[in-house]
Amino acid sequence: MxxxxxxxxxxxxxxxxxxxxxxxxxxxxxxxxxxxxxxxxxxxxxxxxxxxxxxxxxxxxxxxxxxxxxxxxxxxxxxxxxxxxxxxxxxxxxxxxxxxxxxxxxxxxxxxxxxxxxxxxxxxxxxxxxxxxxxxxxxxxxIGVAQGWLTDTFADGGPQDWVDFFDTDKYPGKRAWPGSPGFFDASYEIALLADGVAPEDLYPLDLERATAKLDTIRDDLVFYQSYPEVQQLLSSGSASIAVSVTGQFKALQNAGQDVTVQWNQAFQALxxxxxxxxxxxxxxxxxxxxxxxxxxxxxxxxxxxxxxxxxxxxxxxxxxxxxxxxxxxxDHADGLLQWDEQWRADNKDLLLDSYTAWLAG
Known part of the structure; x- marks a missing residue:
């Protein structure tokens, strides 16, 4: 690219x-x-x-x-x-x-x-x-931004895409979610994909639609302020699924945990x-x-x-x-998604202000 x-x-x-x-x-x-x-x-x-x-x-x-x-x-x-x-x-x-x-x-x-x-x-x-x-x-x-969980959490297999991530009836439990304004990561893209937007139609991001979708599971989100908190939230059972940079899942694996990372619709970013x-x-x-x-x-x-x-x-x-x-x-090339980095750069202040406001409720 x-x-x-x-x-x-x-x-x-x-x-x-x-x-x-x-x-x-x-x-x-x-x-x-x-x-x-x-x-x-x-x-x-x-x-x-x-x-x-x-x-x-x-x-x-x-x-x-x-x-x-x-x-x-x-x-x-x-x-x-x-x-x-x-x-x-x-x-x-x-x-x-x-x-x-x-x-x-x-x-x-x-x-x-x-x-x-x-x-x-x-x-x-x-x-x-x-x-x-x-x-x-x-x-x-x-880095990858993906969803991951302790494998035993979903014995029959966990979410297959972002639509599944938002399905708290089929996949119950809290979701660990970025809670610091500075790293909104793929939050808006994930919400839009879950709301039916095709990957090729993500940009320009419809922030109003994305935040409305996020509001549908707001009560099921556990917000973390730093990436390492993801490991604690999963290992303690405080969250059943986490959205994070994939290095946090690797760290859990290095510590002996059996972790599943869903590479389908994961975002790859430099x-x-x-x-x-x-x-x-x-x-x-x-x-x-x-x-x-x-x-x-x-x-x-x-x-x-x-x-x-x-x-x-x-x-x-x-x-x-x-x-x-x-x-x-x-091995992951077919399922990975990419950010439109130029659009995100051109709209960085808008994204930061919007996510800050959404976090504040």
């Missing part, structure tokens, strides 16, 4: 990024393999620390194992994780100062706020990302991180970006999280069983 990003890059930023690319060339080799004897190189071209902002939980823990620990051993640069806050990262997307050196965004964020995002080196760019987005996405991965113009340590971030794109490192992250890789070489390193359970596996 080609995305017309229409980036308007200032010449000053381009020159600065070019200078960064030269600076990190010396550490690119060490970041992807280290010294010949495997010892840390301690590359002196980068130093300090990187403040990395994401949603925490098991996905962040997996980044620590797959990326951050090795990067510290290799370079001496510590990656300090921070819980991402809308009040910090939105101003940074608009060019203001802030605490983050790199932070998590959706594709819609990149499309909506292109002017204050730095480009990354070619060696850090995932080849499975659309060419128009590759230069801007650090640590990219493909996620990743950006380097804001106001990043305090861009040289180190660029080196980290290359380290993350190394197939061996990215394969560890994929195996632990179930999120799809952005480097095609990863599929040569992971087993068929692992590959079959990541969202951008060819």
């Amino acid at each position: 080609s995305v017309d990003i229409r980036f308007r890059r200032r010449a000053g930023i381009a020159v600065a990024v070019g200078a960064v690319a030269v600076l990190v060339t010396g550490c690119a080799g060490t970041a992807s393999g280290g010294t010949s004897d495997g010892s840390a190189s301690g590359d002196e071209s980068i130093s300090g620390q990187i403040v990395w902002a994401d949603f925490g939980g098991p996905t962040n823990e997996s980044r620590q194992v797959a990326y951050f620990d090795g990067f510290y051993d290799e370079t001496g640069v510590d990656v300090v994780s921070s819980s991402i806050e809308d009040a910090v990262y939105y101003p940074m997307l608009e060019g203001e100062d802030g605490d983050y050196d790199v932070f998590q965004v959706s594709t819609a964020d990149i499309l909506a706020y292109p002017d204050h995002i730095q480009e990354i080196p070619e060696a850090a760019q995932g080849d499975l990302i659309d060419e128009s987005l590759r230069p801007y996405v650090v640590g990219g991965f493909y 996620n990743g991180f950006v380097v804001p113009e106001a990043s305090n340590n861009p040289d180190a971030v660029m080196a980290l970006a290359e380290w993350i794109n190394t197939p061996e490192n990215q394969a560890v992250f994929t195996e632990r999280t179930g999120y799809g890789p952005v480097n095609s070489e990863v599929f040569d390193l992971i087993s068929e069983d692992i590959a079959a359970n990541v969202v951008n596996s060819p």
